[in-house]
Amino acid sequence: MEEMQDTRRLNGLFQVHRCHAEIEAQIKVKKPxxxxxxxxxxxxxxxxIEYEKQRYRRLNDYKQxxxxxLKAEGLSDSHVCHAEKRAKYLVQKTYLCPSxxxxxxxxx
Numbered sequence: 396m397e398e399m400q401d402t403r404r405l406n407g408l409f410q411v412h413r414c415h416a417e418i419e420a421q422i423k424v425k426k427p428x429x430x431x432x433x434x435x436x437x438x439x440x441x442x443x444i445e446y447e448k449q450r451y452r453r454l455n456d457y458k459q460x461x462x463x464x465l466k467a468e469g470l471s472d473s474h475v476c477h478a479e480k481r482a483k484y485l486v487q488k489t490y491l492c493p494s495x496x497x498x499x500x501x502x503x
Contacts (some may be wrong), residue, residue, distance in 0.1 A: 462475065
């Protein structure tokens, strides 16, 4: 009877160690995968930020070019000033991810 209990205890102990080894193996596999996923997400976010910055620069450049064209066409200063205010407002209100830009970048 005692021998069977000792055998059960040993089997239980061995089972615990097997489970522990399996869990450690899973953790070793998951850690690199998690790091790789985080690196991929960081790279994706970096690309998104750069795309948004380029988009904002292009929009701002287009605004500046349009205002220069209006001035070159001989529009009165009041019309050009009004167009400049409206264009600045539209560029500022264009949906760009707000967390990616500081106010100074958006106000340019």
